[in-house]
Amino acid sequence: MRLETLAIHAGGDADAATGALSPPIHLATTFRHGPAAERIAGYEYQREGDPTNDRLRTAICALEGAEKALTFASGMAAISALLESLEPGARILIPRDCYTGLRVLAAEFLPARGIEAVAVDTTDPGAVRASCGAGVAMIWAETPSNPLLEVSDIAALAAIAHEHGALLACDNTFATPVLQRPLALGADIVMHSTTKYFGGHSDVLGGALAFARTDALFARVAHRLHVTGATLAPFSAWLTLRGCRSLPARMAMHCANARRVAEFLAGQPQVEEVHYPGLASHPGHAAATRQMADAGGMLSIELRDGRDAALALAGALRLFTNATSLGGCESLVEHRASVEGDRPVSPPGLLRLSVGLEHVEDLIGDLRQALAAL
Ligand SMILES: *Cc1c(COP(=O)(O)O)cnc(C)c1O
Numbered sequence: 001m002r003l004e005t006l007a008i009h010a011g012g013d014a015d016a017a018t019g020a021l022s023p024p025i026h027l028a029t030t031f032r033h034g035p036a037a038e039r040i041a042g043y044e045y046q047r048e049g050d051p052t053n054d055r056l057r058t059a060i061c062a063l064e065g066a067e068k069a070l071t072f073a074s075g076m077a078a079i080s081a082l083l084e085s086l087e088p089g090a091r092i093l094i095p096r097d098c099y100t101g102l103r104v105l106a107a108e109f110l111p112a113r114g115i116e117a118v119a120v121d122t123t124d125p126g127a128v129r130a131s132c133g134a135g136v137a138m139i140w141a142e143t144p145s146n147p148l149l150e151v152s153d154i155a156a157l158a159a160i161a162h163e164h165g166a167l168l169a170c171d172n173t174f175a176t177p178v179l180q181r182p183l184a185l186g187a188d189i190v191m192h193s194t195t196k197y198f199g200g201h202s203d204v205l206g207g208a209l210a211f212a213r214t215d216a217l218f219a220r221v222a223h224r225l226h227v228t229g230a231t232l233a234p235f236s237a238w239l240t241l242r243g244c245r246s247l248p249a250r251m252a253m254h255c256a257n258a259r260r261v262a263e264f265l266a267g268q269p270q271v272e273e274v275h276y277p278g279l280a281s282h283p284g285h286a287a288a289t290r291q292m293a294d295a296g297g298m299l300s301i302e303l304r305d306g307r308d309a310a311l312a313l314a315g316a317l318r319l320f321t322n323a324t325s326l327g328g329c330e331s332l333v334e335h336r337a338s339v340e341g342d343r344p345v346s347p348p349g350l351l352r353l354s355v356g357l358e359h360v361e362d363l364i365g366d367l368r369q370a371l372a373a374l
Pocket of ligand 1: 074075076077099101142146171173174192193194195196205206207
C-alpha cells in the first residue's frame with residue numbers, strides 16, 4: 001500500500017468491542033491479569049504499554065518502514081533514551097547544525113554517562129569519515145537540519161557508519177516519512193519529535209523512535225523506557241495518531257506554500273540568504289532532490305542588516321506568529337539566536353519560518369508588508 005493509504009489505515013482497525021471507527025482511548029493504568037500475573041490481552045501496566053500507544057506505534061512503523069517503534073513523552077525523551085542506552089565509553093558524531101536540545105544533551109548530560117559526542121559537518125561525507133577514525137558507535141544525522149536546513153546524504157552516511165561498525169540514527173522531524181524514509185536509505189534508527197508535523201496542530205508533545213531491526217539495542221531502549229517512564233500518555237498517543245491521518249495531505253500544502261514563500265523571499269533586497277533545500281541555489285539541493293520527495297515546510301532567512309533587521313521583521317509580521325516550535329497549521333517565525341540562551345550559535349540575522357497552511361498569498365502579503373516597514 002502507498003503512504004497516503006497507510007497514513008489513514010495503519011493502526012486504525014475498528015474497535016473490536018463496539019465497531020467504533022475512531023479508536024477508543026484506553027486511559028487505564030492497569031489491566032486485569034491472571035492469578036500468576038498472566039497477561040490476558042497483552043497489557044499489564046500503562047508504563048509498559050497500552051492499546052492506544054500500540055496503535056500509534058503500528059502507524060509509525062508502517063510510515064517509516066520500520067520493524068518496531070517506541071513512543072515517548074517528547075522528542076527529547078526519545079533522543080535521550082536512545083543515546084543513554086549506548087555503552088559507556090561510546091563515541092558518537094552529531095551534526096554541527098542540529099536541534100538545540102541535542103547540543104545541550106551532548107554537552108551537559110552525555111559526558112557524565114561516559115558518552116562523548118563530537119560535532120562534525122555531516123553534509124561532508126569526507127569529514128564524517130575522517131572523524132570515524134578513533135572508533136565510533138553511532139552517527140547522528142538531522143536532515144534537513146535545524147535551523148540552517150543543511151542537507152546530509154543519508155545513504156552516504158549509512159555506508160560510512162556501517163563500514164566502521166557504527167549505527168546511523170536520523171532525526172526525521174523536519175522531513176517526516178512523507179518526504180523522506182531514512183530506513184530505506186540505510187539508516188538503522190529514525191527519531192521524531194511527533195510534537196511537530198505528526199501532531200500537526202501545536203497541541204500535543206511526543207517523540208518516537210523507529211527501528212529497522214528488533215535487536216539488542218531496541219531491547220535496551222524499550223527496557224529503559226519501561227523503567228525510567230518517559231511514556232506517552234494515551235490521550236497524547238490518540239491525538240498524534242489522528243495527526244497521522246492527515247499528515248500526507250498537510251505536508252503537500254506545507255511544501256507548496258514554503259516553496260512559494262522561499263522564492264518570494266529570495267527576490268527581496270533586504271534578504272541576504274534563503275536557506276531552503278527546494279531552491280536550486282541551496283548547497284544541499286542535489287542531495288535533497290535525491291532523497292526527499294519534496295523540500296518541506298521549514299526555511300530560514302538571513303537579513304542583510306543583521307540582528308536589528310531580523311527583530312524588526314519578526315516584530316512587523318502579523319500572520320506569522322512569533323513563537324517557537326514548528327509543523328502546526330499556523331505559520332510561525334522565530335529569531336533563533338534569541339531563544340538559544342547565553343551562547344547563541346545561530347547567525348544574529350537569522351529568522352526561522354515554519355510555513356503553515358494559510359493561503360500562500362496571505363503569507364506572502366504579510367511578509368511583503370513587514371519588509372516594506374523595515
Ligand atoms: C522539536 C525538535 C526536537 C525535540 O522534540 P520535543 O518534542 O520538543 O522534545 C528534536 N529534533 C528536532 C529537529 C525538533 O524540531
